[in-house]
Amino acid sequence: MNRRLITIWGSVLAALVLATGVLYALHRPTFSGTVISPANPAPAINLTDTNGQSFSLGSQHGKVVLVYFGYTNCPDECPTTMAKLKLTMGMLGNLASNVQVVMVTTDPVRDTPAQMKQWMTGFYPTFLGLLGTSDQLQQAYKAYGVVVEDGGETHTTYLYVIDPKGNLRLTYNGPDIDPQLVADDVQNLIKGY
Amino acid sequence: MEHTNQSDILPDVLRQGIIVFIFLAALTALEFFVAIEIGTVVLLAAIAFVKVGLILYYYMHIYRLNAQDQDLDRHTYQYKLGTNRVGLWLFLLSDTFIFGGLFVSRFNLLGLGPLPLASDSQYIALTITSVLLLSSFFMNRAEVSMEHGNRKGFVFGIASTIILGLIFLVGVVVVEWPSAINAGVTPSSNAAGSVFFMMTGMHAFHVLTGVIFLAIVLRNGLRGVYSPERHWAVEAATIYWHFVDVIWVFFYSALYLVGKLF
Numbered sequence: 001m002n003r004r005l006i007t008i009w010g011s012v013l014a015a016l017v018l019a020t021g022v023l024y025a026l027h028r029p030t031f032s033g034t035v036i037s038p039a040n041p042a043p044a045i046n047l048t049d050t051n052g053q054s055f056s057l058g059s060q061h062g063k064v065v066l067v068y069f070g071y072t073n074c075p076d077e078c079p080t081t082m083a084k085l086k087l088t089m090g091m092l093g094n095l096a097s098n099v100q101v102v103m104v105t106t107d108p109v110r111d112t113p114a115q116m117k118q119w120m121t122g123f124y125p126t127f128l129g130l131l132g133t134s135d136q137l138q139q140a141y142k143a144y145g146v147v148v149e150d151g152g153e154t155h156t157t158y159l160y161v162i163d164p165k166g167n168l169r170l171t172y173n174g175p176d177i178d179p180q181l182v183a184d185d186v187q188n189l190i191k192g193y
Numbered sequence: 194m195e196h197t198n199q200s201d202i203l204p205d206v207l208r209q210g211i212i213v214f215i216f217l218a219a220l221t222a223l224e225f226f227v228a229i230e231i232g233t234v235v236l237l238a239a240i241a242f243v244k245v246g247l248i249l250y251y252y253m254h255i256y257r258l259n260a261q262d263q264d265l266d267r268h269t270y271q272y273k274l275g276t277n278r279v280g281l282w283l284f285l286l287s288d289t290f291i292f293g294g295l296f297v298s299r300f301n302l303l304g305l306g307p308l309p310l311a312s313d314s315q316y317i318a319l320t321i322t323s324v325l326l327l328s329s330f331f332m333n334r335a336e337v338s339m340e341h342g343n344r345k346g347f348v349f350g351i352a353s354t355i356i357l358g359l360i361f362l363v364g365v366v367v368v369e370w371p372s373a374i375n376a377g378v379t380p381s382s383n384a385a386g387s388v389f390f391m392m393t394g395m396h397a398f399h400v401l402t403g404v405i406f407l408a409i410v411l412r413n414g415l416r417g418v419y420s421p422e423r424h425w426a427v428e429a430a431t432i433y434w435h436f437v438d439v440i441w442v443f444f445y446s447a448l449y450l451v452g453k454l455f
Contacts (some may be wrong), residue, residue: 001205001209002205002208002209002212005209005212005213005251006212009216009243009247012243013216013219013220013223013243013371016220016223016236016240017223018238019222019236019239020227020231020236021227023227023231023236024230027231027232027233079194103425172396
């Protein structure tokens with residue numbers, strides 16, 4: 001009586017375990033951000049960071065880069081986005097060192113390297129501001145489809161996520177992000193999905 | 194053929210109860226893994242149905258409904274036992290409608306997404322689910338003991354079931370509900386809140402009535418009212434208790450596993 005019980009239900013259990021194993025091996029996580037598909041190499045960014053070093057997106061391979069466009073005198077959307085990204089970095093724990101957050105200035109007139117550095121690092125020590133000549137910045141805006149008007153005070157607020165291989169993978173609306181969901185997405189990108 | 198004693202069959206039946214419980218535990222661990230790491234609803238549903246199948250067949254012995262009774266005199270105990278069984282299962286069927294309605298509402302209102310509970314709830318739920326499954330193990334043990342004249346086994350089994358049932362109630366009302374309210378999920382907050390509290394509340398109420406039923410059966414049992422030949426109240430309480438566990442198998446999956454709580 002018990003042997004039959006074990007054989008029949010044991011086979012059922014084994015089948016379910018097998019199905020679980022197969023599904024686990026095959027499953028791809030879903031992303032909360034807007035997925036860019038197919039993933040293409042992210043447009044180049046060549047600017048100067050707030051430490052005075054030249055910053056090139058191409059040299060960031062191995063890290064997840066979160067690119068935002070804004071300015072330090074921004075009253076709402078930029079600080080909101082940066083504050084939320086600070087929370088995201090906290091949630092990533094040890095993985096935070098694999099993540100680079102940058103903000104390209106939309107207001108090169110008022111944003112000086114020193115001012116940007118103070119503002120960015122005020123949120124998180126590794127956050128970088130990016131500046132450049134008017135031409136360089138225009139190139140970056142154009143490459144990412146960023147609209148900049150009113151001396152930089154009106155700008156599109158997308159957050160662009162580039163994976164460790166340098167591909168543009170996700171976008172979010174910066175101020176609306178859920179820090180935990182961004183952390184989950186970043187974690188999956190770091191894992192190689 | 195050699196006459197087999199009741200006591201020869203007993204170890205076999207008891208072992209069966211243990212094996213079924215081990216399967217249930219393994220399936221619960223599997224569905225927890227599936228929920229956290231993969232998330233396919235179809236697989237969660239399949240596991241839930243297998244768990245329910247095990248309980249329905251081995252613990253609730255649903256096949257006894259098929260007992261042959263045409264040759265029986267309608268005035269015998271055996272015949273009345275048969276009709277009592279049918280009556281009980283019809284009652285459980287009717288009770289299924291309210292639980293079924295709530296179950297459907299969860300998906301109608303919230304789709305396949307998670308409830309906005311705190312991540313604590315995931316572990317609280319796993320704990321109380323394990324408690325309830327364990328209580329079904331002891332309930333089965335108590336019934337089997339009664340069927341084979343093992344009075345001590347019967348008393349120990351029922352007492353254990355009652356205690357575990359009470360632990361389940363405390364887990365829901367004192368631990369899980371405050372946690373949910375703390376996370377903003379209240380009976381009047383929104384659709385998610387009303388679904389959560391109605392499902393867990395109606396189920397907990399059935400656990401409570403089950404405990405009361407079992408307490409009465411325990412008291413009667415201690416007075417020697419039941420025998421291996423005549424113990425319908427024990428069987429009825431047993432089937433009712435396992436029914437409440439079956440409902441929870443579906444509710445646990447629907448509330449905590451589908452959509453991945455965290």
